[in-house]
Amino acid sequence: MSRKPKLERFKENVSAKYQIYNSIFMTLPFDGISNTGVLLPLFSEICEKGYALDKNPSEIVKKFFERYVEKDKTEAEKIDLLFRFIQYIERQVVLFDAVEDASFAIVNNMDGRGTLRNIKEEAEEKHKLEALKTYLKRFKIRPVLTAHPTQFYPGQVLGIITDLAEAIEKDDLLAIKKLLAQLGKTPFFKKEKPTPYDEAVSLIWYLENVFYHSASKIYNYIQQNIFKDEEIDNQVIDLGFWPGGDRDGNPFVTTEITLKVAERLRSTILLNYYRDIRKLKRRLTFDGVEKRLARLERMLYDNVYLRKEEGMLSLTAFEEELKAIKAVIVEKHQSLFSAEIEDLINKVKLFGYHFAMLDIRQDSRVHAGVFENIVDVMKSKGNSLFLEEYAKATPEEKVEMLTNISEVIQPEYFNEEITHSTVSSIYAMKTIQERNGERGANRYIISNNQSAVHVMEAFTMLRLCNWQQPAVDVSPLFETVPDLQAAQAVMRTLYENEAYAAHLKRRGMKQYIMLGFSDGTKDGGYLMANWSIFKAKEELTAISREYGIKVIFFDGRGGPPARGGGKTHQFYASLGNTVEDEEIQLTVQGQTISSNFGTLESCQYNLEQLLSSGISNEIFSSAKAEFSQESKETMEKLATVSYDTYVAFKKHPMFLPYLERMSTLKYYAKTNIGSRPSKRSKSKEFNFSDLRAIPFVGSWSQLKQNVPGFYGVGTALEHMEKNGEFDQVVNLYKNSAFFRTLLENSMMSLTKSFFKLTAYMKENEEFGGFWTIIFEEYERTKRMLLKLTGYQELMENQKAGKASIHAREKIVLPLLTIQQYALRKIQELQKDPNANEEELKTFEKMVTRSLFGNINASRNSA
Incomplete structure (x- = not known):
């Protein structure tokens, strides 16, 4: 690790390298015209100088054409050049990403502040190792990958970024040149919208290629270096997943897609286990284990490739078999390669047969309509759910009516599409739990949650689907400032409801509550949204403790600060002890997934930072309370x-x-x-x-x-x-x-x-x-x-x-200059009654592409 300051390391390993590789890239005539790469730096210079002189985007583009483009060029040729600039700049961003990814471990100290090694050393120094172990037996982090569209890279471009980063790390100029040429030829623009299943597949790539290795490496480190190989009854890292389960405002998520995504998650984790077993087989060639491994290899192969279910061990039996193989190695073969088999046992503990926990989410306004439809349809079948008319009842009466209910409904009872799909999504959760284990899909999130009725309607729908004791956590999502202010009263009503309290008891006295930043910021502004969430967390922590319930907060943080993101680990380390810190759960999306978790190094580093933020808040924080009365x-x-x-x-x-x-x-x-x-x-x-x-x-x-x-x-x-x-x-x-x-x-x-x-x-x-x-x-x-x-x-x-x-x-x-130039052109054309429709479409396409x-x-x- 270089002793130079972080800025110096960044300049040497990112800025300087980018300049070198960009100069190679600019000489590649990937569009069949060699002068684009020559003209773009000149256009960049004109932009910088133009804004320094307070010129507007139209004046800047005009000046560029006057100075550097031949007079006989037609308007169409000039527009074509601007589109080619857009193409080049998109790819320059990819190149910069790849250079930054390649230099991640050099620019960021992988053993520095906030890493596990640093945490362990600090705990030893302060004689807090036992406190650290106690905390790690119950503390978890759960990054939840969402497909919310803040990422524009298609899958093939993500692959090129990964390969480019590897080639840059090795300074392999020939490979870099070829990959830059490939990048130039690969389309960025998606002609068709992706389906929710497409989104799921692109995010499963990160699970398969990055999280699988990084999360297990962290878990192994904790087990070997903090617990000294003692078994930990806690996964420490869970992974969450939304594509295919998040129905909120997405009519394209169907029950079929939910089941298909869950199946893809299952087959992908089994494929990863199969690859690991094959590697182990090459090492564990000893009596008493070789045939047992071969049997597991065949089982996984049959299931992944031949879709054969017979002979498939339950998750518990699979884990027991791996432990039995390890025991033979320890007893009879001097523990040779026991760390490798332990690594696989830990992966099975972390990822089970589900890989990531698929959340189901729907809007409370949809639930309200669905529930009224359920009541009406059941009434028409002569099977009234309630004696009184549900729609006209007060909120208090509705909660009371929803408390005791024991009917069973089926999706086919309902012709209304939204009712049918909502009910069938609950039956899908049961199917997923049977296939992938309970952790496969065990949380139902109600977005735009404003009242106890909203939670009780979702909870009642679960029970109506032939699931009297649902193995599902019902999680309200409080988003806007008024919803956050009402959250404490909502939860008190639920905690005092006999049916819901009994459900919480069965779920280990844990209540998951999601708090959404993005709509809060949109509605209430930056400071109020963040402060409202902090206050809501304090109030919800206090009321949950009052009822003996462990509240677990799930943050819709997203990425950019404007959506409540920003430096995530600093945020969690700053919460103090008046906010429950049993788990850190947050949504991660779009470019935040690729930037924070896109490579093995960045994923490991950022997962460790997240872990350490909870640890430092709990173990090393000297503050008794984060806010004094005056500060509040x-x-x-x-x-x-x-x-x-x-x-x-x-x-x-x-x-x-x-x-x-x-x-x-x-x-x-x-x-x-x-x-x-x-x-x-x-x-x-x-x-x-x-x-x-x-x-x-x-x-x-x-x-x-x-x-x-x-x-x-x-x-x-x-x-x-x-x-x-x-x-x-x-x-x-x-x-x-x-x-x-x-x-x-x-x-x-x-x-x-x-x-x-x-x-x-x-x-x-x-x-x-x-x-x-x-x-x-x-x-x-x-x-x-x-x-x-x-x-x-x-x-x-x-x-x-x-x-x-x-x-x-x-x-x-x-x-951005091209984008603003195009927007100004559109505004001009829209005012002109004789405007050319095709010209207008061209500039609209330019804005979209930019x-x-x-x-x-x-x-x-x-």
Whole structure:
């Protein structure tokens, strides 16, 4: 490990290498025209100089054509050149990703702060090894992979990134050149939307090739070095999975797809075990074990390749057989290769026959309609579920009515498609548990959960599906600020309900509660969303402890700070002891999967950071309580002012028109990157509540105005300054790791903003005033954050991270210029009654194509 500072390691191993390989890439005539690679650096230079001189994107593109493109070129040829630039820039982003992946272990200290080795050494030094062992016997992390579309790379491009990273690591110039040429020829643009099954298959690639090895390596280290080979009755790392199970707003997820995804997860883990058994067979060639291994090999081969079920051992029997083989090796063969067989035993413990735990999720509004339909259909069959009319009952009466119910329903009872699919999805969970084990699908999440009725309806539907004692955890998802505020009262009602309390007892007195960041940020602004979640966690921890229930929080963190992401491990290490910390569970999606878990090194490093954040919060944290009363009051004031500021901004008459007409929002649906529709309802009307968080946040990102990550923060800080209360904010910043982490993430959003790109909008008659409001809040937030932190520049304490952001921003600046140029052309053409329809379509295609590279370049936002 180099002793040089992280920034120096980044410059030498990422920046310098990228420049070398990019110069090779630029000489490759992959589009049959050699001058694209020559002209792009010139265009980049014109962009940088142009913005420095306050030129707008149209002026910059015009100047470039005047200076470097022959006068006799037609408009069509010029447009063609801009499309080729887009192609090159997309691939430059891929190249940068590959160089960064290849250098991960050099730039990040794999034995440094937050790694398991570091944690173990700190525990030994502070005489806390026993406390660490006790904690690891019950503590778990569960990253949950979701297919939410923030990643534009098709599967084949992900494969090229992996191969490129390997070739760069070995400095294999010939292989690098070939792979760059392959990259140039490989299409990025998806002509058809992926199905939920396609999304699942692309994410299972990470499970099979990365998590399988990294998670088991961590588990082996814990067992061998912390527990000294003593058996641990805890997986420590679970993996969660949403594609194929997440029905919320996705009409394309069917029961057939859910079952197909579960089967693919099962066959993939069996295939991985089969490969490992084959390797073991080459080593364990001894009497008493050779034939036993051959039998396991045949069993797995028959199941994976021939789909033969007979002879398939149960999971328990499979694990016992591996342990028996290990016992023979230890007793009769001097423990030769026992570590290798132990590795496989640990993998079977971690991944079972399910590989990852498939969650089922549906919106409470859908459940409400489905439940009323169930009541009506059963009534028409002469089998009334309730004596009174359910639809007219009060919430309290509904909870009471739902408590005692013992009927059985079948999917075929229902003609209504949504009812049929909701009921059959529950029967699918039972089938998956029979095939893959209980951990295969044992959680039902209710999004947009606002009341105890919503939980009880889902719980009742489980019981109605011939499952009186469901082996399923019912998890409400509280998303918006009002929902978070009501969460404590909702859970009290449930904990006091006899049927639900009995269910919790059977489930080990554990209650899973999901808290969603993205819609919270979209609705309530950055500070209030995060503070509301923290307060809700404190309240839910207190009430759960009151009833003897262990609450386990599951965070919809996503990736970019604007969606509640940011430096994840810092966030969890900052929560203090008033928030239950039995497990850390969070969603990981899109470019955050490839950036944080895309290679063996980055996956191991980030899983260890996540583990250590829980450990340091519990074992090494000296703080008795994270927030003093004064700190809470300060935080409350800041959040309230920030919230009021954001809500007023959201209600501005230009808010929706600006997003609709000046941003790329409506182009997200055309990118074919995800199976879900880009908004919740089918209406043509542009409605804020229908907007999904990802296109919402992404549109601000494309404008380089990362509003959801900072808007309201500056005004809140300035309010305290003007009221003579800034010292309280300074104390909060000094004493609260939680607050510091929030502001660091906000700084990242500011660092990725670039208002010169859209400065032309301030002259716009309709939107000029609105653009100015955003820009002034950006300037205000930047000024106040620098004052509070004492920094001279944003992200001063994260120099390597900032260098990575700047390198990526430099790559995509020409891309954003082309995008804005095309948007301006569209606006001109839409005003012209004689506009050419084909020309309009061309520029719309240009905007859509330019979305890809910019989003992929934002991968370092987790």
